[in-house]
Amino acid sequence: METGVGGAGIQHSESTLTAPADTALAAWTAILDVLEMAVGAAERTLKDPLGPLSAAPQTGVEPHAEKRWQPPVLPGPLPAVARRRALALSAAQERVAKRLEEARLDVAKQLQAVSSVPGVGDPAGAVYLDVNG
Numbered sequence: 001m002e003t004g005v006g007g008a009g010i011q012h013s014e015s016t017l018t019a020p021a022d023t024a025l026a027a028w029t030a031i032l033d034v035l036e037m038a039v040g041a042a043e044r045t046l047k048d049p050l051g052p053l054s055a056a057p058q059t060g061v062e063p064h065a066e067k068r069w070q071p072p073v074l075p076g077p078l079p080a081v082a083r084r085r086a087l088a089l090s091a092a093q094e095r096v097a098k099r100l101e102e103a104r105l106d107v108a109k110q111l112q113a114v115s116s117v118p119g120v121g122d123p124a125g126a127v128y129l130d131v132n133g
Contacts, residue, residue, distance in 0.1 A: 027075035042096045
């Protein structure tokens with residue numbers, strides 16, 4: 001079975017593992033799957049910040065709230081066969097975190113530029129004054 005970030009996954013044979021090792025590897029595989037999906041979601045957000053909001057409205061599709069991430073309960077030490085995958089995931093997380101920080105700084109610069117324009121964000125004042133009335 002091959003899994004991993006960017007196709008640079010690991011291979012392992014299920015038949016060579018013991019029952020506790022199978023359980024630990026399965027648990028770690030599930031954890032790595034979730035973390036890889038999160039990296040993929042962050043990459044998609046960087047490519048299309050509005051995501052589904054930028055597409056034409058679809059009838060019958062309700063937006064769903066994202067659940068706050070909770071760290072998993074670790075099933076023990078990372079099995080050696082999952083090490084390469086975990087290292088690839090860590091590198092992918094670092095790359096995405098750097099790109100997210102760059103995007104955040106870019107947005108901060110844009111907000112600063114917009115807020116420096118006179119009248120933007122100021123409450124609207126009266127346009128006409130009725131002096132006769």
